[in-house]
Amino acid sequence: MARSIWTLIVLAGLASAELMPRQGTAGVDITELNKNVSATSGTGAVSAKGTLEPFGGIGVGCGINWAEGNYGGGLQAGSDSFGLGGGFAITEDTMTIGLGIGVKGPQSINTTVNYEASTNGTASVIFTSTKGVTCQETTVNGLKGFQCTSL
Numbered sequence: 001m002a003r004s005i006w007t008l009i010v011l012a013g014l015a016s017a018e019l020m021p022r023q024g025t026a027g028v029d030i031t032e033l034n035k036n037v038s039a040t041s042g043t044g045a046v047s048a049k050g051t052l053e054p055f056g057g058i059g060v061g062c063g064i065n066w067a068e069g070n071y072g073g074g075l076q077a078g079s080d081s082f083g084l085g086g087g088f089a090i091t092e093d094t095m096t097i098g099l100g101i102g103v104k105g106p107q108s109i110n111t112t113v114n115y116e117a118s119t120n121g122t123a124s125v126i127f128t129s130t131k132g133v134t135c136q137e138t139t140v141n142g143l144k145g146f147q148c149t150s151l
Contacts, residue, residue: 028052032061041067055079081105094118109150 028050035044047061057080064073074087083102088095100112114126125146127133132151139145 028058041065052079055081093120111150 028048030046030048032045032047036042043063043065045061045063047059049059050057052058058078060075060077062073062075065071070089070091072087072089075084077084081104083104084100086097086099088097090096095117097115098112100110102108102110108130110130112126112128114128115124117123127135127148129150133148134151135146135148137144138147
């Protein structure tokens with residue numbers, strides 16, 4: 001279940017990197033506000049689009065969902081220069097968090113980060129990029145880590 005939700009999150013991130021700007025509108029308006037709730041599950045969503053200086057055309061939306069055994073949520077946003085998609089899914093044993101960022105223009109790049117942690121004590125991080133990547137170990141506030149940079 002978490003894997004299928006994660007797949008949707010990644011696709012949302014990549015799709016938001018290609019959001020078309022909403023030109024010719026004044027201001028930003030709420031375009032969607034809904035919920036669907038039952039005794040065992042539910043969803044909720046809100047979205048907006050319009051023109052916001054200095055970005056130009058923007059679109060933004062978020063949603064949440066829950067059902068017996070899991071819950072999660074996500075966010076999408078886009079402007080003339082950037083696209084963002086991210087979200088999380090939680091089950092009894094696992095939390096998965098994903099983020100995709102797209103940068104448009106002559107130096108365009110798309111990246112994703114996939115983080116998963118489990119109650120069995122394991123954690124994993126996957127970073128992907130449409131450009132080459134170099135990673136190195138680092139220490140931040142006494143904690144071991146890594147830093148990856150696109151080439």
